[in-house]
Amino acid sequence: MSFLDKIKNIINKKSEVDPNEDLFWKLITDIAKNNQTYYSVDFKKLSTYQEILKFNDKQKVEIILFLIEKKHQHEKFLKAELRLTHIINDIITSLVKEKISYDEMDIYNIITAFITHKNKDGELPAFIFWPVNQFVTKVASQYKGKELNYILKTVLEDLKNDSNLINAQYYDKAKFKIIEKIDSLLFESENGSDSVKPVLFFESDVLSDYANLQIENLPKEEKILWYKILTEARKATGAKPSDKFLKETKNILEQLSIEKFKQLLNEWMTVTIQSKDEIPEQEYFVGTFALSLQNTDMLKGLVWMCSHFNDSQTIYKISKLAERCYQKIPNKGPAAAGLGNACLFTLYKTEGLEGISQLSRLKLRIKQNNTQTLIEKYLYQAAEEQGISIYEIEDLAADDFDLSDGKRTWLFDDYKAEISLLNIGKVETKWIKPDENLQKTVPTFVKEKFGAEFTALKNIVKQVEQNSSSQRDRIDRMFRSGRKMPWQHFDTYYLSHGLISFIAKKIIWIITENDTSVSAIWIDNSWRNSANEVLNPSKNSFVSLWHPSLETIKDVSDWRNFLIENKIQQPIKQAFREVYLLTEAEINTKNYSNRMAAHILKQHQFNILAKTRGWKYSLMGSYDDGRENESAEIILKEHNLRAEFWVSEVNADNQFNDAGIWNYVATDQVRFENLANNEPVDLINVPAQVFSEIMRDVDLFVGVASVGNDPTWQDTGGVPAYRDYWQSYSFGDLSEVAKMRKDILTNLVPRLKINKIAEVKDKFLVVQGKLRTYKIHIGSTNILMEPNDQYLCIVPDRSAKNHTDNLFLPFEGDSGLSIILSKAFLLADDDKITDSTITSQINQK
Known part of the structure; x- marks a missing residue:
C-alpha cells in the first residue's frame, strides 16, 4: 500500500460531502506525483495549486480555514504519517503569503482558528503551530494607517495575549516580532500613521x-x-x-x-x-x-x-x-x-584606521577560531582597499595616543599630569604641582572641574597599557614572517612612533643596504652594534628583525653580553630567544619531527596557549564528531606553508569533563605542508627561522601545558597509566626553554641574597635549607628533597612576591623562572615555614 493510500485510509475522508476535501486530496495527489519526499514542496509548479490561486479571496480564505481544521483533526496520526500535517502546514503558509485581501471577519476567523486549533493541551501559543508571523505581516501591510474596528482590535489583542503564553528564549524572537507588529498596527489605528510609537528596550534586564x-x-x-x-x-x-x-x-x-x-x-x-x-x-x-x-x-x-x-x-x-x-x-x-x-x-567600517587598530588588538585577544577568521578577513579587506599589505595596515592603524617616547602630559590649570610607559602593560601617572613637586593623589579640583578630561586621561592610560601588550605581541609574531621594511616606513611607524618606539628601541634590528647587512640597536640616541660602535644607516636601507637562528654563536653571545652590560631589558625575548635547529633525526624522518611527541598535555590549557600564539585548534570531545585525531595548525602565508602539531585524545579512566571534552591529549608529530597543494614539505626545505619559531611555539605548549608541570597531578590521581611520564618529565632532560632558563639562573643566582646556599647543578637549582636540601627542577619547577629524592609538593602562590621584580633580567616575562626563585627563597628558610601541607612533607623522612 502506498503512503497516499495509508493516509486516505487513516483519515477516512468524506470527499462526497465537502468540495474542499476533494480539492485537498487532489492537491496531495499532485504533490505525491511531483515530490516523493513530501518536504520542500514547490507549490508554484503544481497544477492544483495554480487552480487554487485562480479562486477569489473568499474562497482562498475558506480553504485556509479548512486546512487549519484538517490539520487539527489529525494531530493524532501515527508518527509515520506526521508528514501529512507537515504538508498541510506548508500549504497554509504558502497561501498566507499570497496576495489575498482580507476583511475584518476573515482576519477574525483565521486568527480565532489559529488560537483555537493548536496543541491539544493549549499550553503553547499559536505561533508555534501556525504561520502566525506571516499572516500578521500581511494584515499589517493591508491595514497600515487605517482605523481598525472593534472586532479586529479585539482579535489582535487576543493573538497578542496568546503569543505571551510562552516564556522561553528559543521562541522569544518570533514572539516579540508578532507582538511588535500587532502593537504598531493598534497604535497607528489609534494615533494615525504620522505618530511615532514609543519604543524602548524589551523586558527587564x-x-x-x-x-x-x-x-x-x-x-x-x-x-x-x-x-x-x-x-x-x-x-x-x-x-x-x-x-x-x-x-x-x-x-x-x-x-x-x-x-x-x-x-x-x-x-x-x-x-x-x-x-x-x-x-x-x-x-x-x-x-x-x-x-x-x-x-x-x-x-x-x-x-x-x-x-x-x-x-x-x-x-x-x-x-x-x-x-x-x-x-x-x-x-x-x-x-x-x-x-x-x-x-x-x-x-x-568606521572611517580612518582607528577601528582597524582595535581589530588588530582584538586579533591577539580573542581566541575563538571563527572570530579569528572574521577579524583576519576584515584586516585583509582593509589592506586590499588601501592597496597595501596586512602588516602595513596594522602599522598604519597603530595609535600613538599622542605619546612622545612613551610619555604624555596634560595641563589642569597650574597642575600637570604626566603618564609614562614604564614596562609593557604598566603605565605610571604623576601629578605635578605648580612648584614642580610631586603630589601623591589626584588633586580634588581636577575631578570636580575637569571631569571629562580626567576620564579621558584614565581611558588613555588603560588603552596604552593594553595596546603596549598587543603591539609587543604583534612584533613578536613578525619573527615568523621574515618581513623587511623600507627605512622610511620603519622610521615613521616604529622608531618615531610615540608608543611602538618604546618597544622598537630595545630590539635588535638587521639593517641591509645592497648586499651588506649589520645588526644594531638604538641606544643613547644612536644606532650601535654589539661592540658598542656607532653606526649611520642609510635611508635607502631595509630593516628586519634580528633572529639568533641565523647568527653565529659568537654574534649571539656578543649581543647577550651587550644587553647585560648596558642593562637593556628587551620587551620581547630576542637575544636570549631559544633556537631550534634541524637535528639529524629530523633530517632522517624527512617531512616530520618527533621532537615534541609523547607528551601528555592538559587540553584546555593547550587550547588557550595555541590560540594565544595565533594557532587554530578545536577541543576534542569524547563524542563521535568524525575526527580520529586533531592538530593545531598555523598558516604562514609569506612562506606558502601550513604548520601542524598533531595530538590525540588520552582515552583513559573516563578523563573528560561534564561537557564531554577530554581533559588530556597526547602529542605527536610536527609537520609542514605546502598551501598550494597540501603536500608534505621536507623539513630541510623549511626556512631555518620559520622552523625554529614553530618548534619554539610547540615547546612552549609542551613546557606550559604538560601535566609534568603540575605538582599536584600525581597526588590527586592524574591518569594512572601515565604516572611514569609525569615522573620522567618532572625531573628529566631540559627543554630549550629550560636550558635558556638555566643560563639565566647561572648568572643570576650569584647576585641573590641566597647565593651562599643556592647553586645551579645539572638540571636543578639546589637550595640548602636549614632542615633539608632541595633540588628544584629548572624545567618543570617540581622539587625533590635529599637524601632520598623524596618528592615535595608545593603549589605556587600566584599572589606571592615576585623575586625577579628588583633584579635586572635581559628580557621580560618568564613565569617559570619566577616560580623557581619563589620556591628557592621559601625553602632557604624552611625552618620558618608554617604551612602544614609543606612542613608535613619536609618532616617525613
Missing part, C-alpha cells in the same frame, strides 16, 4: 532597567527621535546591516545629533560591558548573556549605526564590548557572538 529610564526623562523632541532610533534598532537581524538600514539611521542620527547619540550609547555599552552573565547553580546548565536576546539584537543595531562616524571613545568602547561578547559562558560558548560580530563589522 541590566540594559533596559538603565536605558529606558534615561530615555523617558529626555525632552519630548529627543525622546521621539530615540523612539525612531530604537524602532530601527529592532530591525537589526542578520550578520550585517543593509544599505537601507544604514541610510535611514544616518538621517535620524543627524536629526538627534551624533554627540547626543554617542553620549547615551557609550553609557549603555559600559553597562553591558560591566554586566555579569547568568550562570545557574546546577551541575548541568547553559548560562545566558546578561541581556535578553531582543535587547542584544537592539544593541547590535545601535552598534551598526556607529559606522556612520569616527569617534575615538566610541571605537574604544565598541572594542571592549566585542571582548565582553566573546567571553565564554561555560557549556555554551561566547556570551553574545552576534553582537560581537556587529562590533567587528563597525570597527572595520
Whole structure:
C-alpha cells in the first residue's frame, strides 16, 4: 500500500460531502506525483495549486480555514504519517503569503482558528503551530494607517495575549516580532500613521532597567527621535546591516545629533560591558548573556549605526564590548557572538584606521577560531582597499595616543599630569604641582572641574597599557614572517612612533643596504652594534628583525653580553630567544619531527596557549564528531606553508569533563605542508627561522601545558597509566626553554641574597635549607628533597612576591623562572615555614 493510500485510509475522508476535501486530496495527489519526499514542496509548479490561486479571496480564505481544521483533526496520526500535517502546514503558509485581501471577519476567523486549533493541551501559543508571523505581516501591510474596528482590535489583542503564553528564549524572537507588529498596527489605528510609537528596550534586564529610564526623562523632541532610533534598532537581524538600514539611521542620527547619540550609547555599552552573565547553580546548565536576546539584537543595531562616524571613545568602547561578547559562558560558548560580530563589522567600517587598530588588538585577544577568521578577513579587506599589505595596515592603524617616547602630559590649570610607559602593560601617572613637586593623589579640583578630561586621561592610560601588550605581541609574531621594511616606513611607524618606539628601541634590528647587512640597536640616541660602535644607516636601507637562528654563536653571545652590560631589558625575548635547529633525526624522518611527541598535555590549557600564539585548534570531545585525531595548525602565508602539531585524545579512566571534552591529549608529530597543494614539505626545505619559531611555539605548549608541570597531578590521581611520564618529565632532560632558563639562573643566582646556599647543578637549582636540601627542577619547577629524592609538593602562590621584580633580567616575562626563585627563597628558610601541607612533607623522612 502506498503512503497516499495509508493516509486516505487513516483519515477516512468524506470527499462526497465537502468540495474542499476533494480539492485537498487532489492537491496531495499532485504533490505525491511531483515530490516523493513530501518536504520542500514547490507549490508554484503544481497544477492544483495554480487552480487554487485562480479562486477569489473568499474562497482562498475558506480553504485556509479548512486546512487549519484538517490539520487539527489529525494531530493524532501515527508518527509515520506526521508528514501529512507537515504538508498541510506548508500549504497554509504558502497561501498566507499570497496576495489575498482580507476583511475584518476573515482576519477574525483565521486568527480565532489559529488560537483555537493548536496543541491539544493549549499550553503553547499559536505561533508555534501556525504561520502566525506571516499572516500578521500581511494584515499589517493591508491595514497600515487605517482605523481598525472593534472586532479586529479585539482579535489582535487576543493573538497578542496568546503569543505571551510562552516564556522561553528559543521562541522569544518570533514572539516579540508578532507582538511588535500587532502593537504598531493598534497604535497607528489609534494615533494615525504620522505618530511615532514609543519604543524602548524589551523586558527587564541590566540594559533596559538603565536605558529606558534615561530615555523617558529626555525632552519630548529627543525622546521621539530615540523612539525612531530604537524602532530601527529592532530591525537589526542578520550578520550585517543593509544599505537601507544604514541610510535611514544616518538621517535620524543627524536629526538627534551624533554627540547626543554617542553620549547615551557609550553609557549603555559600559553597562553591558560591566554586566555579569547568568550562570545557574546546577551541575548541568547553559548560562545566558546578561541581556535578553531582543535587547542584544537592539544593541547590535545601535552598534551598526556607529559606522556612520569616527569617534575615538566610541571605537574604544565598541572594542571592549566585542571582548565582553566573546567571553565564554561555560557549556555554551561566547556570551553574545552576534553582537560581537556587529562590533567587528563597525570597527572595520568606521572611517580612518582607528577601528582597524582595535581589530588588530582584538586579533591577539580573542581566541575563538571563527572570530579569528572574521577579524583576519576584515584586516585583509582593509589592506586590499588601501592597496597595501596586512602588516602595513596594522602599522598604519597603530595609535600613538599622542605619546612622545612613551610619555604624555596634560595641563589642569597650574597642575600637570604626566603618564609614562614604564614596562609593557604598566603605565605610571604623576601629578605635578605648580612648584614642580610631586603630589601623591589626584588633586580634588581636577575631578570636580575637569571631569571629562580626567576620564579621558584614565581611558588613555588603560588603552596604552593594553595596546603596549598587543603591539609587543604583534612584533613578536613578525619573527615568523621574515618581513623587511623600507627605512622610511620603519622610521615613521616604529622608531618615531610615540608608543611602538618604546618597544622598537630595545630590539635588535638587521639593517641591509645592497648586499651588506649589520645588526644594531638604538641606544643613547644612536644606532650601535654589539661592540658598542656607532653606526649611520642609510635611508635607502631595509630593516628586519634580528633572529639568533641565523647568527653565529659568537654574534649571539656578543649581543647577550651587550644587553647585560648596558642593562637593556628587551620587551620581547630576542637575544636570549631559544633556537631550534634541524637535528639529524629530523633530517632522517624527512617531512616530520618527533621532537615534541609523547607528551601528555592538559587540553584546555593547550587550547588557550595555541590560540594565544595565533594557532587554530578545536577541543576534542569524547563524542563521535568524525575526527580520529586533531592538530593545531598555523598558516604562514609569506612562506606558502601550513604548520601542524598533531595530538590525540588520552582515552583513559573516563578523563573528560561534564561537557564531554577530554581533559588530556597526547602529542605527536610536527609537520609542514605546502598551501598550494597540501603536500608534505621536507623539513630541510623549511626556512631555518620559520622552523625554529614553530618548534619554539610547540615547546612552549609542551613546557606550559604538560601535566609534568603540575605538582599536584600525581597526588590527586592524574591518569594512572601515565604516572611514569609525569615522573620522567618532572625531573628529566631540559627543554630549550629550560636550558635558556638555566643560563639565566647561572648568572643570576650569584647576585641573590641566597647565593651562599643556592647553586645551579645539572638540571636543578639546589637550595640548602636549614632542615633539608632541595633540588628544584629548572624545567618543570617540581622539587625533590635529599637524601632520598623524596618528592615535595608545593603549589605556587600566584599572589606571592615576585623575586625577579628588583633584579635586572635581559628580557621580560618568564613565569617559570619566577616560580623557581619563589620556591628557592621559601625553602632557604624552611625552618620558618608554617604551612602544614609543606612542613608535613619536609618532616617525613
